[in-house]
Amino acid sequence: VRVLTSLCTPFPPAFISPGAMKTLLNIYHKAIKPMEDAYRYNELRQHEVTDGEITSKPMVLFLGPWSVGKSSMINYLLGLHGTSQELYTGAEPTTSEYTVIMHGEKFRSVEGIVMAADSSRSFSPLEKFGQGFLERLVGVEMPHKLLERVTFVDTPGIIENRKQQERGYPYNEVCQWFIDRADLIFLVFDPTKLDVGGELEMLFRQMKGRESQIRLILNKADSLSNQDLMRVYGALFWSMAPLINVTEPPRVYVSSFWPQDYAVDTSRELFMREEISLLEDLNQVIENQLENKIAFIRQHGIRVRIHALLVDRYLQTYYDKLGWFSDPYEVFRDIVDDPDKYYIFKSILAKTNVSKFDLPDKEAYQDFFGVNPVSGFKQLSSHCSWTGGCLLEKIERAVSHELPALLSSISRNTEGPGCGEKPKNRWRRE
Template sequence: MLFLQSEHKKSEASGPAMRDRSHIEDTLRLATSEPSAEFTGAMKTLLNIYHKSIKPLEEAFKYNELRQHESIILGDNAEITSKPMVLFLGPWSVGKSSMINYLLGLHKSSQELYTGAEPTTSEYTVIMHGEKVRTIEGIVMAADSSRSFSPLEKFGQGFLERLVGIEMPHKLLERVTFVDTPGIIENRKQQERGYPYNEVCQWFIDRADLIFLVFDPTKLDVGGELEMLFKQMKGRESQIRLILNKADSLTTQDLMRVYGALFWSMAPLINVTEPPRVYVSSFWPQDYAAETSRELFMKEETSLLEDLNQVIENQMENKIAFIRQHGIRVRIHALLVDRYLQTYYDKLGWFSDPYEVFQDIVNDPDKYYIFKSILAKTNVSKFDLPDKEAYQDFFGVNPISHFKQLSSTAAGLAALPALLNSASPTPPPPLPGTCEGPGCEEKPKNRWRRQ
């Protein structure tokens, strides 16, 4: 009896069994994380493209003065050279912080993110690589121009007090940056947060390479805050991954029902023809509960890790796509400002009031075919045009007389696509045993499902 009691005390002291993490390092290839010479060269080319072809247009046409949700402002090299960002979103206490602890192996260490059953994360926590472990206050992060977080300063001191950075030496963090966010609380009004929650989320969404929307079986309801987040992620559906966490807390039958409920709730919010990819597992360091679908959960976890590794491996391609998209936005903005300027000079008469003439153009651009003329004369999609209201604010602080005709600054626009293509790194050689030559075309990939 005494022996049994002592054994029971030992098992309590040791705690629940921990899961083996060796597959994480293997799948994410943490042993070979040094950047290649091709990657370094392509990054230099990309920076050169930005500084020679895009940044002059940004400055000449004051692109950074455009309303934030209409533009992504680079400002300096930090935005371009930053590591891929993985953003964790979801309701409170669904396991976002625990998932980060598991991926980084922080369980029971001094760097472990605090977790609990109550809403525990009230800050935006940026976990990034550093030579030593240290915590950085949000005000310091925003003031450091060498980082990509300096634009966050515009959200005010109330937000910066809720922003914290954590640096630590870790092989995975050499390749990726994690961002843990405050949980969605549907019964709380946004103004009670003390900062513009949706605008801050939009900033991180615009810069995220992968977005993990984490849920657990008890928090599948869709409210106003979650619906707003999905609206903000429009156009980035390929980067969204739904995660049904804590799956080993359910029986197989209940898990099937919860999976169906999650799919039914979320699929209409992701406006794409392909259904969203849902990963089902329990992402924390403790071993799976007994009598659950252990093999299924392990396969799902491995699939998610492969998905994450693909984003890391495709970093250069994603950077090129990001700069291309940014260059298109800057080009459209320059074309629009130039069109406003031309219309203003055409309508300005000898006895006209310049202010009244331009106000009429800004307040009713359709009357002067401002936006339609851009679509008619240039290869611009109507879906890429900014809102007309954005230019009422823009010209409210930037008089039209401050701008010059586009012809004097448009030299770099025509060469942009070719330059961007030249920055693309050469593809890696095929693996041994793979098909080469005619008849070996690449199979089309489904971005939602594991191949």
């Protein structure tokens, strides 16, 4: 039986400056949250940021087809094989629930409905996906050094011949919720089945913009000869290339992540180095926890600001076009149905420091205004006061100055001798 490679200490002490975290929460509540509430951003993106999410540990999400070794990999990383706490594994599709593995003082299972009802946890927003999903959500708490620093999420396997409706809950929407919050996404594959179908293609569309967090895992690598493994490695890239449209391909880890010894006549040293490199990757996610949280809140703030500017532009256009004898409903419906005719989105790009890649879909605002009457909003110029200032100025100051200043103020630990390949940190300037 093989144990997890420990050629160096892979996981650093968990320390986050309470002062920096308090500052981050203060910026969010004073500069970003008021704009969210005023323009009902949560109803557009369905992404409600809670204090529990901001202060939560990094989340590592395991995705992939059924029976590729996701649960076995978690068991291996936590050393659970052969214990009463190990996740159940097998050749058939075994994981039908979303299993959240987190730290606790003692081993216990937590029902999904209890997790969603606890507002102190970062999983309370999952309640919106309904009872059918909560019955398929389970939490597992256990005392473990690694879980003091990170949370693992095991997901149901992708089954390409199964319709989404058969799952009994909105599978793609739930996946999107976890993808949006994951600090690292392990997409696990079995070298003997690299089928790419509709469900996997949809997942990649949902991960657009999160490519830097995706890691491909070619698991069970010792089940093939070296020559066959090279061919499968090439086939994996060939299959993934149309789905990941980025110049720099994601990192692929090739090994067998379970406690059984590697098969004879396979690339044992390569597999061990890959394992060490994966631990370094996981290590860096833990080290960069606060940096990633600040960057996430800044990105969220940028999207909230863009949404507010767009709603303001819709309102301004509506008031400009509304005549004495016009039907208010017809006027606004025309603007929402064809915003390009009124240069709604182009005007935002022209006048403000906004990237076209951050703009929401135009169709999203048809649904948004369908449930949020225009009469329920005020223009940005009305959200100002002598004592509190303007909401737009606050969020722009937070995005442009306060959050970048907080990011640069975090002391960077000097890097000691590494254990192999150092993965890039997308938030840190090299």
